[in-house]
Amino acid sequence: MSEHDSAKSRFTSLVQEHFSALYGAARRLTSSPSDAEDLVQDVCLKAFESIDELERIEFRRAWLLKVLYHKFVDRRREISRSPVDQADTGADSFEPEQIARSEIRPDEQLDQDARIAQITRAMGILNKDDCSLLALHDIEGYSLDELQQLTGLNTGTIKSRLYRTRSKLGRLLSSEALQQPILKVVGGKE
Amino acid sequence: MNCTEFSEQVTALTAGAMPEASRDEYLAHAKVCAGCDAALRGRRATLAMERLPVEQPPAGLFERIATDVTRSRPQRGTSRSFWTGAAFGGAVAASLLAIVLMLGVFELPADQPQTVAAFYVSADEPRMMHVAIEVDRALPGAEISILLTGNVEVQGFGSRRELNWSDNLDAGINKLSLPLIASGEGGGQMVVRLSHPDSEQLFVIDLPLDS
Structure with a gap:
C-alpha cells in the first residue's frame, strides 16, 4: 500500500461515517450544493491536517461539526468582503426540480429561502465559538452534558453563552441591514 | 418568571x-x-x-x-473573488448615519486633515457607517485609504489597520459603506485618505464607543 493509500484509508476510517451529517449541515448553511461541497472540503482538509488529534477524540462528529461552523463563519466573513453576495442573488441556487418536488408553493418557498438566507447571514456575524456552540445545541441536537465533555465548559457557562448568543442572533435578525439586499458601495451616483 | x-x-x-x-x-x-x-x-x-x-x-x-x-x-470547486475594489457588502447589523464629505475636488492641502463627524460604534454588533463622498467632477482611478486607530475594526478584516483600494469616483455623490465594530474600550478614529494624481485629502472621523 502506498503512502497516499495509507493516509487515505486512515482518513476514511475516521471521517466517512460522519460525512453525510457534515454535508447535511453544510447544505443547510449554504445556498448551493457547490458551496456546501467547498465547505465540507475545508472541514476535511482541517480534519486531515489534525488527523492525530482527530484519532484521539471521543466525540468525533461533534468536533467535525464544530470545525464546519467555524469554517462557515470564516466563509461568511470572506463573502461579506466581496462586491457580490451570492447568498442574496441566489444565482447559483435555482433548482427547478427541487421546487417541483417541494410541497411548498413557489412564493412560500421564496419567503422561506429569504428567511433562511437572513438567518445564515446573521449566524455568520456571530463569534465562531458562540456560533458553533449554539448550532451544536440548537440545530445539531447535542445535549448540555455532551457539550460539556466536548468543550470542557461547565453547564452553567454553556447555558449562559447559549442565552447570550440566541439574544445576539435575535437582535441581528431584527437589524436593518439584514432586511436589505446587497449594500451599494463606492462608485454609484445617487 | x-x-x-x-x-x-x-x-x-x-x-x-x-x-x-x-x-x-x-x-x-x-x-x-x-x-x-x-x-x-x-x-x-x-x-x-x-x-x-x-x-x-x-x-x-x-x-x-x-x-x-x-x-x-485540494482543488477548490469554486473560487471566490474577495474584495477587489472598494466593496464592503453583506451581513452586518446596521446603524445608519450618513456622513457627507463635501469636496471641492481636494482643494485643501493634505497636511490639514479635517475632523468631519463622529460615529458611535458598538462592541455588541457591527454598525454600518455610510460615507457620502461628493466631488464636482469624475475622478477615475482615485486612491482611497482607510486607516484605523484605537479599538475599532472593520467587520471581517480583523485587526487590519489600513485598507487601500482604487476606484472611479463619479461626479456627484459616491457612497462608501463600512461595517464597524468596537474591539475594546475607548473607541478610536478613522482617517479617510482620498488621493488622485492632482491632489490628496485627509478626513478624520471620530469613532467613540456607544456606552
Whole structure:
C-alpha cells in the first residue's frame, strides 16, 4: 500500500461515517450544493491536517461539526468582503426540480429561502465559538452534558453563552441591514 | 418568571411543548424583557434551521474529497473573488448615519486633515457607517485609504489597520459603506485618505464607543 493509500484509508476510517451529517449541515448553511461541497472540503482538509488529534477524540462528529461552523463563519466573513453576495442573488441556487418536488408553493418557498438566507447571514456575524456552540445545541441536537465533555465548559457557562448568543442572533435578525439586499458601495451616483 | 427560567424553557416554548397557561406567562415575560425577546427570536431562527430537510451528499463526493485532501492541496470547486475594489457588502447589523464629505475636488492641502463627524460604534454588533463622498467632477482611478486607530475594526478584516483600494469616483455623490465594530474600550478614529494624481485629502472621523 502506498503512502497516499495509507493516509487515505486512515482518513476514511475516521471521517466517512460522519460525512453525510457534515454535508447535511453544510447544505443547510449554504445556498448551493457547490458551496456546501467547498465547505465540507475545508472541514476535511482541517480534519486531515489534525488527523492525530482527530484519532484521539471521543466525540468525533461533534468536533467535525464544530470545525464546519467555524469554517462557515470564516466563509461568511470572506463573502461579506466581496462586491457580490451570492447568498442574496441566489444565482447559483435555482433548482427547478427541487421546487417541483417541494410541497411548498413557489412564493412560500421564496419567503422561506429569504428567511433562511437572513438567518445564515446573521449566524455568520456571530463569534465562531458562540456560533458553533449554539448550532451544536440548537440545530445539531447535542445535549448540555455532551457539550460539556466536548468543550470542557461547565453547564452553567454553556447555558449562559447559549442565552447570550440566541439574544445576539435575535437582535441581528431584527437589524436593518439584514432586511436589505446587497449594500451599494463606492462608485454609484445617487 | 425570570430570565434564567425563560432561558431554560425557550426551547420548549418554541417547540410548542408547553401548556397554554405557561406559554402565555413566558410570552408575557418576553414582551417586557428585551434580552429574552431577542433570545426567543434567536431560538425561532435556530429552530427554522433545524427543521430544514437534510440533504444527502452526491455520490462519489466523499471519495473525491478524501483523495484530494490526502494527496495534496485540494482543488477548490469554486473560487471566490474577495474584495477587489472598494466593496464592503453583506451581513452586518446596521446603524445608519450618513456622513457627507463635501469636496471641492481636494482643494485643501493634505497636511490639514479635517475632523468631519463622529460615529458611535458598538462592541455588541457591527454598525454600518455610510460615507457620502461628493466631488464636482469624475475622478477615475482615485486612491482611497482607510486607516484605523484605537479599538475599532472593520467587520471581517480583523485587526487590519489600513485598507487601500482604487476606484472611479463619479461626479456627484459616491457612497462608501463600512461595517464597524468596537474591539475594546475607548473607541478610536478613522482617517479617510482620498488621493488622485492632482491632489490628496485627509478626513478624520471620530469613532467613540456607544456606552
